[in-house]
Amino acid sequence: MSQNIKFVQGNEACVAGALYAGLQFFAGYPITPSSEVAELLAARLPTQGGKFIQMEDELSSICAIIGASLTGHKVMTATSGPGFSLMQEALGYAIMAEIPCVIVNVQRGGPSTGIPTQVSQGDVMQARWGVHGDHSMVALTASNHQDVFLMTVEAFNIAETYRTPVVLLFDEVIGHMREKLVVPQEGEVQLVGRLHTSVKGGVDYHPYLPREDGRLPMSDFGGVHRYNVTGLYHDMWGFPSSDPKVVHGLIRHLVDKIENRANLLAHYKEYFLEDADRVLVSYGAPARSALHVVKNRRARGERLGLLELQTLWPFPTDIVREKCARAKAVVVVEMNMGQMLQEVKKAVEKPEQVFLANRIDGVFITPTDIQNILRLIQGKGV
Amino acid sequence: MAVKDYIRERFFPHMWCPGCGHGIVLNSLLRAVEQLGMSKNEIVMVSGIGCSSRIGGYVDFHTLHTLHGRALAFATGVKLSRPELNVVVPMGDGDALAIGGNHFIHACRRNIGMTAIVMNNRIYGMTGGQFSPMSGLGISASTAPYSNIDRAFDVSEMARAAGATFVARTTVYHAQQATEFIKKAFLHEGFAVVEILSQCPTHFGRRNRQGGAADMMEWFKENTVPVGSKKKLENPALIERGIFVQKEEPEYCSEYAKIVDKAMRG
Structure with a gap:
């Protein structure tokens, strides 16, 4: 071990x-x-x-x-x-x-x-x-x-x-x-392998025809199915097509296969959200500073919580809306000029209550930086 | 098998203009495959963007139609991940040498086992007759309406300088020679470049008053000579055809296999 x-x-x-x-x-x-x-x-x-x-x-x-x-x-x-x-x-x-x-x-x-x-x-x-x-x-x-x-x-x-x-x-x-x-033991974390087609050699294989579950079984180059792969809009054989029906069908497929599964693909962690009246939303390294603030303030009796996003795209709109529904204020903690802030604002019911705690000077954001923003939005100054 | 057993008839007629030389390259290529008795399942054709690159759609191999200039980079991933596959990369002159120039010289340098076929018609056909790095001085093109001041590359010289271990040049007029060179390239262990001069009557020919397809092919006949010919000494403007480089050097995938052995032994 x-x-x-x-x-x-x-x-x-x-x-x-x-x-x-x-x-x-x-x-x-x-x-x-x-x-x-x-x-x-x-x-x-x-x-x-x-x-x-x-x-x-x-x-x-x-x-x-x-x-x-x-x-x-x-x-x-x-x-x-x-x-x-x-x-x-x-x-x-x-x-x-x-x-x-x-x-x-x-x-x-x-x-x-x-x-x-x-x-x-x-x-x-x-x-x-x-x-x-x-x-x-x-x-x-x-x-x-x-x-x-x-x-x-x-x-x-x-x-x-x-x-x-x-x-x-x-x-x-x-x-x-x-x-x-x-490092987990072998078999401890589930792994997904390549889904290969069961279509036999010599039988017409459609590399770009999704199954009912939306998945497209593949055939390796060098195998029995010889097909075309292109960056052009293409039909079910992978051959270029500008047929409006083909184009529409493909773009819908490419977008829907991800966007329709936003909740399924959403990985996140939550800390003290059950009764939180103020919620920090963060991701990546800044979530460490955010968690430090949350634990520190909780120890003092403040009802502060953290939603840590691990899936950034597709943006987990439903989850952010649900987790922030009871918050009087939401503070997005990130190291840019508010790129996720805009997504969070779009997701919640009251975008005017979403604030930004950030740093853009190459220095890692500290718990104090976040604490200062929390004080500011409460009208307490820094 | 007949040549037509190597094509995807479903996707014909092809999209090339009447008189385009690229169909002759396709024919020469398929004859080379047929004469060598290669298995269709073992051939991967990787192409970029442009008229030439559409060749992949018509052949019954594993075909990967990629991005402008990047075919050799995709092909490198295919070859290194499965070295037993035969990888052939047809490219246009702009595709191979302008946007793809860096990938081209590094594929030559690496000496990875694949065949690059440069279908050189000295023009960007698909986008409407703009000059390419192969057009040369004095040529008229849609982006050189007052005559071209951009100097041309010599593909074969560059491939040699960059380290390609097989380099040959011919023209679509010399279709049988093209087949012979492609066969030799396929059999070569290392990075092989076959430059095939091809005609674009629609853009290059029309703008430069070179006549129709037959006239342009006649030009290839009159203006090229076998490598080492005395005529070239008398008239340096003549273009040499032949095999310029054919040598044995360590091939990249074979060398990587040795690295794997070394790493596994610890």
Whole structure:
């Protein structure tokens, strides 16, 4: 048992989760603060017969993992803001062609080269809308290394179940901080494998015809079914089509398969929400400071609670509305200029009672920063 | 099997213009596959964006129609994850060398086992006749209405310099030679580049008063010579056809297999 307890960086917890989930192929390009993911996988993947390749840039890294996914492998890449910007093109391709893959973005300050070694959560909206065209997106995050591990496994499970890219939106603090990780035993966490078609060779296979449950069984490249994969709108064979019915049907399918399952895909944690009259909503590393404030204030008899989001996209609107229904004030704690704040405002009944506690200077948000905002909205000054 | 056993008749007629040279490349490619007796299940065709890249839709292989310029990057993932597959990457000149230029030189450098076929018609056809990195000086294009001042690459020279271990060039006029070169490329252990000059009568030919498809193919016949020909010394403007590079170097996937062995031994 003791051998499964580790003291690691968040980036290593992500690697451990990916390997536990069955990662077989990784392609990446060095970038702070995600580089440890690539370094660790360069060492570990070949020990298990997996493949690691350092590509010429982030454009090619995500393209390579999509290619490897089509041959039947679980795949991942890891990057940070500038690289994530470059990956948007192929991220859209993975959505359109419905290729399971996991993209890790360990966020740093932006825009542009920004502040590579400091923390930020500035890519939340980019994760949702960085790809051109209407689409949906799955993005998960975590505030501690145990959850980094579990959300990484979940990212692979969602990617395989729904044939979709999944973004893991971590941040620099989580990526580089060291803390305890207990790696679960084999079989302790459920894993979802690739769903393969049962259609026999020689029989017409429709790679893009969803089953009744919405899933699309795949056939690996190199197998008995030879079909076309494209980023163009396509019919059930994967052949390009501009037939309005085909186009409408496909965009609806791509969006609905995610958005209609927003509640099913919603991972979150709640602390002291039962009787809370003020609710903090946070995610990623800032949720640690938020939880500290909540515990501290509870000890003094204040009815403060925390809703920690782990699924950022699709946004868990119903859950946020329900959990914040009794709150006189909601404070969104995040390290950007209010990207999730807007989503929370849209979700709750009284958006005028939603406030922002943030930092955008590259310094990690402290419990005092949050406490100051709580005092301000109560009219107590700081 | 006949050549037609390698196509998806369901998706014909194809979308290329009358007189386009790309159909000849398709034919040469399928003859190479047929003559080598390759299994359709073991061939993955990865293409990018452009007229050339639509070739993937028509062949009965595993086909991956990707993003503009990025075909070699997708293909690298396919090949490294399953090295036993035969990977062929047809590309246009803009696709391979402008937006995909970086991926092209790095695929050459890595020497990963796949065949890149550059279907070079010196123009962006699908978007309406803009100049490409292969158009060359003095050419008329929709984005070079006063004549092109952008200098051209030599694909084969660049592939050689970047480290490709098989490099050959021919034209669609020399369709049988194209088949021979593609066969050699398929059999080559490493990154193989076959440049095939192809005609775009719709855009390049019309704008540059080169006549119809037959006239443009005639131009290929008159203006190319076998590599090492004396005529090239007399007239440096002639374009050489032939195999420029064919050498054995460590192939990337084979080398990675050694890394796996080393890592597994600890």
